[in-house]
Structure formats: structure tokens, C-alpha cells
Amino acid sequence: xxxxxxxxxxxxxxxxxxxxxxxxxxxxxxxxxxxxxxxxxxxxxxxxxxxxxxxxxxxxxxxxxxxxxxxxxxxxxxxxxxxxxxxxxxxxxxxxxxxxxxxxxxxxxxxxxxxxxxxxxxxxxxxxxxxxxxxxxxxxxxxxxxxxxxxxxxxxxxxxxxxxxxxxxxxxxxxxxxxxxxxxxxxxxxxxxxxxxxxxxxxxxxxxxxxxxxxxxxxxxxxxxxxxxxxxxxxxxxxxxxxxxxxxxxxxxxxxxxxxxxxxxxxxxxxxxxx
Numbered sequence: 001x002x003x004x005x006x007x008x009x010x011x012x013x014x015x016x017x018x019x020x021x022x023x024x025x026x027x028x029x030x031x032x033x034x035x036x037x038x039x040x041x042x043x044x045x046x047x048x049x050x051x052x053x054x055x056x057x058x059x060x061x062x063x064x065x066x067x068x069x070x071x072x073x074x075x076x077x078x079x080x081x082x083x084x085x086x087x088x089x090x091x092x093x094x095x096x097x098x099x100x101x102x103x104x105x106x107x108x109x110x111x112x113x114x115x116x117x118x119x120x121x122x123x124x125x126x127x128x129x130x131x132x133x134x135x136x137x138x139x140x141x142x143x144x145x146x147x148x149x150x151x152x153x154x155x156x157x158x159x160x161x162x163x164x165x166x167x168x169x170x171x172x173x174x175x176x177x178x179x180x181x182x183x184x185x186x187x188x189x190x191x192x193x194x195x196x197x198x199x200x201x202x203x204x205x206x207x208x209x210x211x212x213x214x215x216x217x218x219x220x221x222x223x224x225x226x227x228x229x230x231x232x233x234x235x236x237x238x239x240x241x242x243x244x245x246x247x248x249x250x251x252x253x254x255x256x257x258x259x260x261x262x263x264x265x266x267x268x269x270x271x272x273x274x275x
Contacts, residue, residue, distance in 0.1 A: 033095075038245060039090060039171065040088070041089045045088060059111070059157060118174060126187075127146075166204065176216055189228060190228075202262070204258050207232060209243075209245070
């Protein structure tokens with residue numbers, strides 16, 4: 001008699017795995033995007049930024065039903081703002097647009113957006129005691145103790161629909177010049193890879209504004225490729241809106257630079273020539 005319950009249990013497990021696999025689209029390529037205000041974006045959204053394409057998706061990271069009609073954890077056709085209910089233009093927007101423009105039509109791109117303006121990198125460390133003040137309740141959904149738990153929750157939801165292929169980071173202004181920053185970033189990424197079973201996917205890290213308040217931190221960003229599978233995205237010749245942030249045009253160009261590097265790393269044989 002014991003064999004029958006075991007058989008039923010095995011069938012249930014196989015059924016669950018089959019349904020999960022059928023729901024997960026191997027051609028839906030997802031990118032985690034986290035950081036602080038330059039990942040959120042602080043530039044105004046223009047008409048050119050509002051054109052949509054169903055091949056470019058984002059998962060909502062807040063409850064934005066009141067002003068955007070979007071629920072937490074639900075996918076939507078990507079359009080700014082992607083970071084926050086009242087956000088602005090992010091580099092992740094032009095990243096996704098460039099990716100779908102250069103890739104075959106059967107591939108879709110998804111963004112998991114988690115960024116906290118003004119945040120120390122510690123906000124995204126696993127188990128970090130962050131959940132109050134300007135880095136907490138106002139910026140991180142109240143059900144999470146910190147940025148890491150928030151990012152992992154959204155990433156797991158995203159994995160039900162697609163495959164995580166890489167990580168986008170723009171952060172460092174708050175940690176300007178701190179020599180232990182690179183090791184904290186490496187720890188965050190290694191924990192993400194372990195907790196989400198990601199394998200050694202690439203991290204793209206963007207430079208801070210050249211000649212700005214936090215230009216010194218580019219020395220720390222430059223060291224990331226020496227300790228992990230990481231690539232630096234240059235901010236050379238990108239204009240600033242103030243001492244720390246980029247202009248809208250610079251965000252668009254920076255996002256394209258992220259895309260060009262990711263296309264080179266992940267899609268060398270699939271990518272279309274740039275026109």
C-alpha cells in the first residue's frame with residue numbers, strides 16, 4: 001500500500017516541474033538592475049521615451065495602482081518610470097530598447113528594477129540592518145527588511161517567467177572612494193548567484209559622472225573586474241545635470257553602452273549590426 005502514495009507523490013512533483021517549466025520562457029532574458037539615484041534616473045521623461053514594445057518588459061517593484069495602474073510583482077510592457085511610482089528616466093530604459101532592437105525577434109528582455117536614491121551599498125547587502133529612514137520605509141516596500149530581500153523576492157518572481165542573464169549596477173556616489181566598496185559589491189553578487197542559482201552571470205557596473213562630485217569612486221569601480229565576472233561601463237563624455245547626476249540624453253547613451261557590452265558578452269552570434 002505504501003507504494004501507491006509514493007507513486008502519487010512522484011506524479012505530483014513531476015506535474016509541478018512540468019507546469020513550472022512550461023511557464024518559464026527560455027527566450028525571455030531578464031536583467032536585475034539595482035543601485036541608487038543614477039539607476040533610478042532623475043531626468044524628465046520625454047515623448048521619445050514613451051514608445052513601447054511588448055518584447056521589452058519590466059516587473060513592478062512597488063504598488064503603483066493609484067497613479068500607474070501597476071501592481072507589485074506583475075509584469076508590464078516597459079515604459080518609464082520603471083523605478084518607483086513617481087520616478088523618472090532610467091538608463092535601464094534605453095538598455096532594454098537597444099537590446100530588443102539588436103536581438104532576434106524571438107528574444108524578449110525583462111528588467112527587475114530595484115534602486116534607492118542616496119543609498120549606501122549596504123542597503124543591498126544580505127542581512128543588512130537597513131529598513132528605516134530614507135533608505136527604508138520611503139524607498140523599500142515595508143514587507144522587506146532591506147534591499148537584498150526586496151531584490152531577491154522580485155528576482156524569484158521573475159524566474160517563474162524567464163531566465164536571469166545578467167546584473168546591471170549603478171551605485172557608488174554615497175560610498176565615494178571607499179576601498180571596501182568593491183568587496184561589498186562582490187559579496188552581494190555572489191549571494192545573488194547562490195540564492196537564485198544563477199551561475200557566473202556577468203555584472204555591468206557604470207562609472208560615476210566624470211568631473212562630478214564622486215569621480216574619485218571610478219577608481220574603485222575599475223577594480224571590480226579583477227575580483228569577479230564584471231565589466232565597467234564608461235561615462236566618458238556624458239554630460240551632467242548637476243554634480244552627481246546625468247542629463248536625460250546621457251542616461252539614454254549610458255543605457256545603450258550597457259546594452260552594447262551585454263550584447264558582446266551574451267549574444268555575440270545573435271546580435272544584429274548597429275545602424
